[in-house]
Each structure stands twice: as C-alpha cells, then as structure tokens.
Amino acid sequence: MQILRELNRSDIQKILTGKTINLVSxxxxxxxxxxxxxxxxLFAPFEVLASCIILWLLxxxxxxxxxxxxxxxxxYITVASHQTKHLRVKSAAAxxxxxxxxxxxxxxxxxxxxxxxxxxxxxxIKQLRRYDPE
Numbered sequence: 040m041q042i043l044r045e046l047n048r049s050d051i052q053k054i055l056t057g058k059t060i061n062l063v064s065x066x067x068x069x070x071x072x073x074x075x076x077x078x079x080x081l082f083a084p085f086e087v088l089a090s091c092i093i094l095w096l097l098x099x100x101x102x103x104x105x106x107x108x109x110x111x112x113x114x115y116i117t118v119a120s121h122q123t124k125h126l127r128v129k130s131a132a133a134x135x136x137x138x139x140x141x142x143x144x145x146x147x148x149x150x151x152x153x154x155x156x157x158x159x160x161x162x163x164i165k166q167l168r169r170y171d172p173e
Contacts, residue, residue, distance in 0.1 A: 137167045 087109055094102035144151060144160055151160060 133167075137164075140164065140167055 091102065091106050091109070094105045140163065151157060
C-alpha cells in the first residue's frame with residue numbers, strides 16, 4: 040500500500056488499465072482455445088470413422104490393423120493425459136505452498152534479519168523446493 044500512496048493517480052490508472060487489458064486478452068485466448076477444442080471434439084470421431092472406411096475400401100481386411108492402431112493410440116493418449124493432469128495438480132499445489140512461504144518471508148524480511156532467522160528460513164525453503172510427489 041505504501042507504493043500506491045507514492046504513485047499519482049495517472050500512474051495507478053495506467054497500471055490498472057494494463058492489468059485489465061492483460062486479463063481480458065488472456066481470457067479471450069482461453070475462450071478461443073476452448074471453442075477450437077469443442078469443434079475438434081465434435082468432428083474428430085467422424086474423421087476417424089471416415090478414415091477407417093477409406094482404409095477398408097482401399098485395402099480390405101488389412102485395414103483392421105490401422106483401426107487397432109487408432110484404438111491403441113486413443114487409449115494411450117487418454118491415460119497419459121489423466122496422469123499429466125494429476126502431476127500438474129500436485130506441482131501447482133507445491134508451487135502455491137512455496138510462493139506462500141516466500142511471500143510471508145519477504146513481507147517480514149525485517150523481522151527475519153533483526154532476529155537472525157536466515158538459517159531457519161533457508162532450511163525451510165530448501166525443504167519446500169524439494170519436490171516429492173508422494
């Protein structure tokens with residue numbers, strides 16, 4: 040808050056405008072990605088079915104090998120996506136905890152320096168930086 044008191048009104052307005060534009064552009068990009076994902080999700084089964092039919096017409100029963108490959112690839116990608124999601128959630132939780140501690144340390148840096156608690160906090164930060172997914 041001390042920083043905001045030292046800035047004049049026009050500087051604060053520029054900062055707020057910049058943040059607003061940044062947030063809106065990020066949201067617009069996410070919305071665009073979601074719309075493309077929905078489009079692909081709706082039409083991907085038709086493309087796979089059409090590919091299977093064309094393969095069957097061109098090479099006959101050997102097309103079943105291609106269909107089997109499609110099925111195996113879809114299952115593999117689905118399982119890998121779920122595992123990646125779980126790893127991202129765990130990683131985000133660890134990052135949030137680390138940032139929370141760092142913000143607390145930085146906000147109370149004077150007390151840390153006055154009471155010479157640097158070594159205690161250094162060890163705590165080292166422990167937080169070690170990522171153990173279990």
